[in-house]
Amino acid sequence: MEKLRVAITSGYVASKHAIALVHEINRISEVEVVLLLQVKTFTVRRLKQLLRMYGWKDAWEKFKNVFIGNSSNRFVDEVKPINSFLAERKIDFKSTNEICKKIGAQVKWVASLNEEKSIAAIKANKVDLIIYSGGGILRKEFIGTSRYGVLNAHSGPLPYFRGMNCLEWALFYNVKPEVTVHLIDSGIDTGPILKRFPIEIVRESNLSSLRGKSVVIEVVSIVEVLSNFQYYYNLRTSQKRDNGIQFFIMHPILKSIINNRLIGGWMPEIDCEEFMALKIRD
Amino acid sequence: MIVGEAARKEALELSLNWLVKSIDKNTGGSRANYSILFNGLRGWSGPYPETTGYIIPTFLSATQEFPEYSALKEKAHRMGEWLLSIQFEDGAFPGNIYYSNKTLEKSIFNTGQIILGLTSLFDHEQDIRYLESATRAASWLIANQEIDGTWKRFNYVADFSPSYYTRVAWPILKVYSRTHDDKFKEAAINNLLNIKTRQLPNGFIDGAGFKPGSYVFLHTLAYTIRGFLESSFILKDEELWNVGYLFAEKVMRQFEVQKKLHGAYYSSFKGVSWYQCLTGNVQMAIIWLKIFQKTGDARFLNSAIKAIDIVTKYQIKSSLNSNLKGAVAGSVPIYGRYMAFRYPNWAVKFLTDALILENQILKKL
Numbered sequence: 143m144e145k146l147r148v149a150i151t152s153g154y155v156a157s158k159h160a161i162a163l164v165h166e167i168n169r170i171s172e173v174e175v176v177l178l179l180q181v182k183t184f185t186v187r188r189l190k191q192l193l194r195m196y197g198w199k200d201a202w203e204k205f206k207n208v209f210i211g212n213s214s215n216r217f218v219d220e221v222k223p224i225n226s227f228l229a230e231r232k233i234d235f236k237s238t239n240e241i242c243k244k245i246g247a248q249v250k251w252v253a254s255l256n257e258e259k260s261i262a263a264i265k266a267n268k269v270d271l272i273i274y275s276g277g278g279i280l281r282k283e284f285i286g287t288s289r290y291g292v293l294n295a296h297s298g299p300l301p302y303f304r305g306m307n308c309l310e311w312a313l314f315y316n317v318k319p320e321v322t323v324h325l326i327d328s329g330i331d332t333g334p335i336l337k338r339f340p341i342e343i344v345r346e347s348n349l350s351s352l353r354g355k356s357v358v359i360e361v362v363s364i365v366e367v368l369s370n371f372q373y374y375y376n377l378r379t380s381q382k383r384d385n386g387i388q389f390f391i392m393h394p395i396l397k398s399i400i401n402n403r404l405i406g407g408w409m410p411e412i413d414c415e416e417f418m419a420l421k422i423r424d
Numbered sequence: 425m426i427v428g429e430a431a432r433k434e435a436l437e438l439s440l441n442w443l444v445k446s447i448d449k450n451t452g453g454s455r456a457n458y459s460i461l462f463n464g465l466r467g468w469s470g471p472y473p474e475t476t477g478y479i480i481p482t483f484l485s486a487t488q489e490f491p492e493y494s495a496l497k498e499k500a501h502r503m504g505e506w507l508l509s510i511q512f513e514d515g516a517f518p519g520n521i522y523y524s525n526k527t528l529e530k531s532i533f534n535t536g537q538i539i540l541g542l543t544s545l546f547d548h549e550q551d552i553r554y555l556e557s558a559t560r561a562a563s564w565l566i567a568n569q570e571i572d573g574t575w576k577r578f579n580y581v582a583d584f585s586p587s588y589y590t591r592v593a594w595p596i597l598k599v600y601s602r603t604h605d606d607k608f609k610e611a612a613i614n615n616l617l618n619i620k621t622r623q624l625p626n627g628f629i630d631g632a633g634f635k636p637g638s639y640v641f642l643h644t645l646a647y648t649i650r651g652f653l654e655s656s657f658i659l660k661d662e663e664l665w666n667v668g669y670l671f672a673e674k675v676m677r678q679f680e681v682q683k684k685l686h687g688a689y690y691s692s693f694k695g696v697s698w699y700q701c702l703t704g705n706v707q708m709a710i711i712w713l714k715i716f717q718k719t720g721d722a723r724f725l726n727s728a729i730k731a732i733d734i735v736t737k738y739q740i741k742s743s744l745n746s747n748l749k750g751a752v753a754g755s756v757p758i759y760g761r762y763m764a765f766r767y768p769n770w771a772v773k774f775l776t777d778a779l780i781l782e783n784q785i786l787k788k789l
Contacts, residue, residue: 194683314722387721390680393729396722398427399789422721 146371149177149269149288151255153276155237158224159357160275164241165233166365167273173368175247177267178238179260181277182253219350223358256281264288271371273364274326282328290375291333292326293367295360297353299338300324301386302414304331309341309356310349311389313400317417318410319343319352321359323367325378330388334378339363343409349401387422426786432779435736439776440486440493442750443479446769447471452502454479456521457754458747459766467747470521473510474531475770476503477517477538482773482780484548489780497548504545507538508557514567515560516578532568532578532592535561539595543602555602562599565592566611573614580634587619587632588644590651597658609659616655619648620667627674628691629667639688639696641762642704645675649711665718672711676727679708685731687760699760702738702752703771705731706778713781725785732778739775 148167152160160178168175183189193201203217228234235241242249250263255277264272264287272287274280274294285292298308299320308331312319319341327333341356367374446454446468453471463469480503483496511517512530517538519531542558545551570576574585575592593612600608622630632648633640652668655661678693679685685705686695712728715721738756740748752771754763763771 311722387723389723390726393726393733394427395729395786396726399786402426420720422719 143172145172145174146368147176147268147270148173148273148368149179149264149267149271150175150273151179151181151275151277152238153181153278154183155180155239157238157276158221158228159361160238161235161241162224162228162231162233162358162361163273163275163364164238164245164247165231165235166361167368168245168247170365170369172371175242175245177263177269178242178247178249179255179263179272179277180238180249180251181255182251217350219348220354220357222351223354224361227358227361254278256284260284261287273368280326285326285328290325290371293336293364294324294326294333295364296322296324296331297356297360298322298331299414300331300335301381302417303389304386305389307392307397308389309353310392310397310400312417313349313352313404313410314392314396315417315420316410316412317414318412319356320414321356321363323363323374324381329383331386332381332383334380336367336374336378337363339366343404345407345409347404349397349404352404385418431736432732432783434741435739436486436490436776436779436783438739438741438750439752439772439779440483440496442772443482443769443776444496444499445747445750446772447499447503451522452499452506453522454503454769457763457766457768458751461765467745470523471506472521472769473507473518474534474537475768475773477507477534477541479769479773480504480541481544482776484544485780486776489784500541500545501549504541504554507541508553511557511561512564515557515562515564517561519578519580530564530578531580532565532575533580533589535565536589536592536595539598543595543598546602555599558595558599559603559605562596562608565596566607569611569615573611573616573618581636584631584636586634586636586644587622587629588647588651590616590619590649590655591647592651594651594654594658597655601658612655613659616652616664619652620664623667623670624691626691626693627670628689628693629671630691633688639690641688642685642701643707643762645671645689646704646707646711649675650707653711653714668711669715672708672715672724675708676712676724679727679731680723684734687755687762696761699762700734700756701760701762702735702754702756703768703774704762706735706771706774709735709778710774710781713778713785717785728778729782732775732782735771735775735778 150163164175167173239249252260269288271290272292274292298312300322303311309319321339322335323337324335325333339359341359448455448471451471453476456469456472458467460467480500483500486493487496516530517535518528519534539558539561542554546554576583593615596608596612629648632645649668649672652664656665686697687699687701688696709728709731712724716725740751743749751767752775754766754768758765
């Protein structure tokens with residue numbers, strides 16, 4: 143049986159999420175990582191996008207964490223789980239370049255995933271499936287380039303919670319958080335669902351540690367789906383557009399309210415279906 | 425402690441102190457704006473009956489919510505007494521800024537806004553004079569209303585009955601809900617249904633600006649939506665609610681995608697983006713907070729908090745000129761088209777209302 147030829151996108155060269163994915167996917171015997179699409183971080187467009195998404199304060203803190211290894215800012219708890227995950231598996235690659243060199247996968251540097259160079263590389267490498275690990279908004283042409291499309295692990299339960307900060311939004315509504323592995327289509331988190339994975343909350347969690355945990359679950363869930371890809375692919379279910387809500391970036395005040403709840407030992411209680419009974423509609 | 429709690433408290437204190445500073449010592453009314461460019465060295469304009477009217481409920485809700493501001497009750501009372509003293513015989517109230525040496529002209533919109541103050545004073549003090557005054561004012565409004573629910577006279581622009589007159593229907597309904605006289609209800613519904621027909625398929629409501637066929641400042645756009653929502657609350661009318669909701673939801677999505685609200689909009693939702701209308705930001709925040717209260721859709725709460733952030737960021741925290749401490753400009757940049765080079769009292773009024781409502785909601789979460 144031929145191996146599934148996989149390409150992985152990466153939002154920045156030191157992305158621990160992307161490094162973990164490359165490493166773990168490459169261990170699956172039926173899968174071969176053949177290409178890494180590395181988006182250039184320091185382009186004006188990219189920086190603008192990051193600033194729009196996070197605001198300059200959070201963008202700077204995240205930058206310090208990734209590139210300087212700062213251990214005193216508020217994103218520390220967020221990176222701990224992925225650091226532990228990498229340490230447990232003895233993954234000590236410092237960049238996507240380094241790990242791809244080791245496994246023999248091609249690295250293609252692109253300013254945007256949607257550009258011609260990127261699409262040409264996917265075609266040249268006869269990629270069956272693309273795994274999304276950051277790099278910006280995808281256009282239709284990119285999504286349709288490979289045989290199966292683009293697989294993504296979304297940090298909220300689909301179809302219910304779409305868009306940004308869905309872990310946080312689920313918690314805001316007292317909904318048990320989940321990661322959803324789905325195929326990307328031209329809508330925002332509206333593509334077919336392959337599988338949903340629960341995020342277990344332990345007491346004394348805080349919002350940052352939970353977000354960090356969800357990053358690890360995103361990696362693990364993608365690996366699980368890829369380990370039996372045809373099975374999950376055949377089981378995929380389409381989403382109804384009006385079964386979910388598109389959320390936007392959550393304000394720090396609301397995050398802080400959720401964080402206070404978590405620190406106080408609160409646990410979310412309801413399932414997505416109960417949430418939908420609240421009749422909040424997009 | 426919630427992130428940003430201290431900053432919000434500071435903004436509220438700055439706002440209420442500035443509104444108190446805006447009060448004219450002779451009349452007890454709140455002066456319309458501070459501007460050295462427009463008002464000369466004295467800086468302050470004359471008192472403004474319209475906004476004095478709707479600052480009354482702001483003061484009264486501040487005293488209810490925060491006991492430390494209980495002294496504002498007396499200020500609100502004095503504002504009400506001044507308004508009673510300038511009401512025309514036929515029940516109308518004057519438009520424009522009040523100068524004792526100038527002729528007063530009757531105004532539909534301003535009369536409506538003053539009713540908001542009178543009814544809230546009646547609710548708080550149970551003094552029948554305020555309700556009688558509000559009833560006479562509402563009677564004058566409906567006496568001058570056209571058969572189709574619009575107004576042709578006593579407008580800002582002659583013959584143009586703008587869509588933000590939903591904010592005239594709302595005060596008329598306030599009188600209805602206290603007098604139970606159906607003629608007020610019928611007149612308000614007549615106006616609202618007329619304006620409802622102006623809603624475009626994209627949710628925008630035509631004619632919501634000061635002038636016909638022009639762009640619409642965020643300020644009057646928000647007035648229009650608020651009128652529909654508040655009227656729907658009083659009438660328990662889902663149809664009117666849906667008109668306001670659809671418009672408000674479109675603006676919310678635009679705000680989240682573009683990360684800012686534009687100073688003005690065309691009916692295609694194309695924004696006039698080179699300036700922001702700060703009062704419009706907090707007016708939209710109030711609308712979104714009310715939508716969250718009714719629907720539980722937290723995206724509206726989220727957007728409201730962000731919109732309040734924008735205005736508190738531009739509120740003047742310290743200045744060598746004490747008249748500016750706590751002020752909020754009409755536009756950012758200050759030379760923007762909406763109230764250029766002026767600090768209007770209604771920008772701070774709506775910021776205060778937004779902060780109070782936001783606090784009520786957040787403390788329940």
